[in-house]
Amino acid sequence: MSSSRPTSRHEDLDRLLTSTETSSAASAAHSILTIDAMGPKRGEEVEDTAEQRTGLLDSEAGIGEYGSIASSRTTRGKRSVLAKRAKYYIPSLAWIPQYSWSLLGGDFLAGLTIACILIPQSISYASSLAKLSPVTGLLSAAIPGIVYAFLGTSRQLNVAPEAALSLLLGQAVQQIRHDMGDEVPGGFDGLGVAVASVITLQTGLISFLLGFFRLGFIDVVLSRALLRGFITAVAVVILIEQLAPVLGLAKLMREADPETTLQKLHFILANAFEHTNTVTASISAASLSTLVLIRRFKGNFQKVWWIYRLPEVLLVVGLSTFLSGYFRWDLDKVDILGAVSVTTGDHFVEFPLNKRNWKYLHPTTSTAVLISVAGFLDSIVAAKQNGARYGHPISPNRELVALGAANMVASFFPGTLPAYGSITRSRINGDVGARTQMASIISSSVILFATFFLLPWLYFLPRCVLATVILLVVYSLIAETPHDVLMRAWVDLGVMSLTFLLSIVWNLEAGIVVSMVLSLLLVVHRSSKTRMTILGRIPGTDRWKPLKENPEAEENVSGVLIVRIRENLDFANTAQLKERLRRLELYGVDKRHPSEDPIRQEASALVFHLADVDSCDASAAQILHELLEEYQNRGVELYLTHVHQRVYKTFAKAGISDLIGVDAFRDTVADAINIIESAR
Numbered sequence: 001m002s003s004s005r006p007t008s009r010h011e012d013l014d015r016l017l018t019s020t021e022t023s024s025a026a027s028a029a030h031s032i033l034t035i036d037a038m039g040p041k042r043g044e045e046v047e048d049t050a051e052q053r054t055g056l057l058d059s060e061a062g063i064g065e066y067g068s069i070a071s072s073r074t075t076r077g078k079r080s081v082l083a084k085r086a087k088y089y090i091p092s093l094a095w096i097p098q099y100s101w102s103l104l105g106g107d108f109l110a111g112l113t114i115a116c117i118l119i120p121q122s123i124s125y126a127s128s129l130a131k132l133s134p135v136t137g138l139l140s141a142a143i144p145g146i147v148y149a150f151l152g153t154s155r156q157l158n159v160a161p162e163a164a165l166s167l168l169l170g171q172a173v174q175q176i177r178h179d180m181g182d183e184v185p186g187g188f189d190g191l192g193v194a195v196a197s198v199i200t201l202q203t204g205l206i207s208f209l210l211g212f213f214r215l216g217f218i219d220v221v222l223s224r225a226l227l228r229g230f231i232t233a234v235a236v237v238i239l240i241e242q243l244a245p246v247l248g249l250a251k252l253m254r255e256a257d258p259e260t261t262l263q264k265l266h267f268i269l270a271n272a273f274e275h276t277n278t279v280t281a282s283i284s285a286a287s288l289s290t291l292v293l294i295r296r297f298k299g300n301f302q303k304v305w306w307i308y309r310l311p312e313v314l315l316v317v318g319l320s321t322f323l324s325g326y327f328r329w330d331l332d333k334v335d336i337l338g339a340v341s342v343t344t345g346d347h348f349v350e351f352p353l354n355k356r357n358w359k360y361l362h363p364t365t366s367t368a369v370l371i372s373v374a375g376f377l378d379s380i381v382a383a384k385q386n387g388a389r390y391g392h393p394i395s396p397n398r399e400l401v402a403l404g405a406a407n408m409v410a411s412f413f414p415g416t417l418p419a420y421g422s423i424t425r426s427r428i429n430g431d432v433g434a435r436t437q438m439a440s441i442i443s444s445s446v447i448l449f450a451t452f453f454l455l456p457w458l459y460f461l462p463r464c465v466l467a468t469v470i471l472l473v474v475y476s477l478i479a480e481t482p483h484d485v486l487m488r489a490w491v492d493l494g495v496m497s498l499t500f501l502l503s504i505v506w507n508l509e510a511g512i513v514v515s516m517v518l519s520l521l522l523v524v525h526r527s528s529k530t531r532m533t534i535l536g537r538i539p540g541t542d543r544w545k546p547l548k549e550n551p552e553a554e555e556n557v558s559g560v561l562i563v564r565i566r567e568n569l570d571f572a573n574t575a576q577l578k579e580r581l582r583r584l585e586l587y588g589v590d591k592r593h594p595s596e597d598p599i600r601q602e603a604s605a606l607v608f609h610l611a612d613v614d615s616c617d618a619s620a621a622q623i624l625h626e627l628l629e630e631y632q633n634r635g636v637e638l639y640l641t642h643v644h645q646r647v648y649k650t651f652a653k654a655g656i657s658d659l660i661g662v663d664a665f666r667d668t669v670a671d672a673i674n675i676i677e678s679a680r
Contacts, residue, residue: 106433111442208404216396229499248277375420
C-alpha cells in the first residue's frame, strides 16, 4: 500500500468540497436562467418552472402588493412559535386547555388524600422542627404547590415542606438566636418568621438561577449515596430531637438549650427517668402504636381502595384532639397546640427582604444553598420516578425554575418554609389517581380552607402527637436505608458513611458540605482518566479487538502498541494521558503497582485508534502534540488511524500533522500495521 494514500485522501476531500460549491453555484444560475427564459420546451419543465416562480414570488412577497400577505404569514408564524415556546416553558398552558373531566375524579381523590397527609404533617414540621407557628407550615404546603402546578413538568410531584429541610431551617434559626442572645428584635417568634422568610426567598432564587442557567445536571454530579447518607443522618437527628416532646421534656430542653445532636442525646438520657411526664409519654406511645398498626393494616388491603386510602395521620390527630379536649389533658401538663393566629407577621403578605430582615441575609446564605441543593436532588428523583412510571418527560432545568418560582412566591407570606418535592407523597399521589397537577391545586385549596376555617378546632391537639407523626416519617426514612446500603459500591458506602457521621457528630451542614466536595472530587477524578485499551488482532482476520474483552485477540507484531481511545479528548482527561500510556506500555491492561518491574518492553511503534474521538479541544491537542513529540524523540513510530475530519482539522491547527507528517494519518489500523511490517 503506497504511503501517498493519505495525501490523496485529503486532496479528494478538497476536490469534493470544490465540486460541491461549483455545483451549488451552477444550480443557482440554472434556476435563475430557467425563470428568466421565454418558455420551456417540455411539459415537465413547465411545472417545475411554475413552482419555481411561485416560490420566488413567495420569497419576495415583502415587496409591493404582496407585502400584506407576507406580513400576515410572518405574524402567524411568529405567533405559532411563541405559542409553542409558551407551552414549553409553562406546561399548564398545554394541559389545562386539554383537561378532561374524566381525570377530575382521580385528581380530586388524590388531592384530598395528600391534603389529609399534609395538614398534620406540615403543622408538625413547622412547630416541632422549624420551631415556628403551625400556620407557616400550612401556608408552605399550599402556596408553593399552586405555583408549581402551573410551571412544573412532573404531573404527580407534590411540593410541600420536607422534614430534612425544615430541620435545617430550624437549626439556622436556633444558631442565630444563640448568636444574638437576649437582643432579639420582635421576640423569638418574630426572629423565626424573619429568618424563615429570608431563607425561603434565597432558596427559591438559587433554584431559579440554577435552572435559568441550565445547571440541572447537578443531579448527576452529586451522587445518590450522598443524599441517602444525608437523609439517614437527618432521620437520626430528628429522632433524637423529637424524643423531648414525646417524653414531655420539651420545656426543660429549651431551658438547658443543648446545641449539638450528641448533647441533646445526653440530655435525653440524663433526664428521661426523672423528669418524664407519664401522661405525655402514654399519649405518645398510644399515638405511635395506632399509626403503625393502621399502616400495617392498610398494607394487607391494598386492593380495597377505601381501606388503603384511609388517612391514618388525620384520624389519629382528630381523635387525640377530641380526647385531649374531653379529658383536659392540658391540666396534666400536657403541652397542647393552643390558639394559633392566621397571620404570622404585621401583614398577611410582606416583602421578605425589608429593613428588619436584611441583616439575616448573610448568615443564612449557606443554609439556603444546602436546602436548595438537597431539596432539588430529592425532587428530581421523585419527578423522574413518576415520569418513567406514567410516561411523560421531565426537564431538570425547568423543574429548578418551577421550584425556585414556587419558593420565591411563598416567601412573600411571612415565615413560610422551603418547599420541595417528596418521593413518598408523590408516589402516593400517583397511586391514588393523580394524572395532572390539578391534584396539587385541589390539595392546596383544601389546605387553605383548613388554615382559615379548621385551625381553631385543633386547639387541644397535644404537641406530642405531632412529634409521633414525625417519628412515623423517621421510621419510613430509616426503613429504606438497608436496601440502599446493599445496592452501593465501596466508594458510595464511604460517601454515605462520611455524610452520616459528620452530620451526627458535627452538624448537618458540615456533613452535606464535606460530602458534596468529596462527591465533586470523585467526579473530577473519574473524568480525568482517559478511557483507553490495548487492541490485539483476531487471528486470521484484519480485525482488532480489546485484549481485556477478547481472550482470542493477540499482539502479533513485536514492539507495536495499538491503543484505542474511547472518548472525546479535552483538557481534563488528557492531563494524565502521558502517565496512562506509559503504564499501558510497560504493564499492559492488568492492574499493577508502579513499583513492580515492567512486564512488557518499551514500544518501538505506537498506533492510535481514534474512531471514538469525535472532538478534541485546543488544550488537549496541545498536550497530545507534546506527548507525540516526546515519543518521536525516543524514536517511536507514530500512526493515527480512524481520525474524523473535524479532529484532523484541530490536529492540523495544533501542528500535529506537521510534526508526524500526513503519512502518519491512516484510514485503518491494518493500513498502519502493513506499513510497519513492510519497513521491517
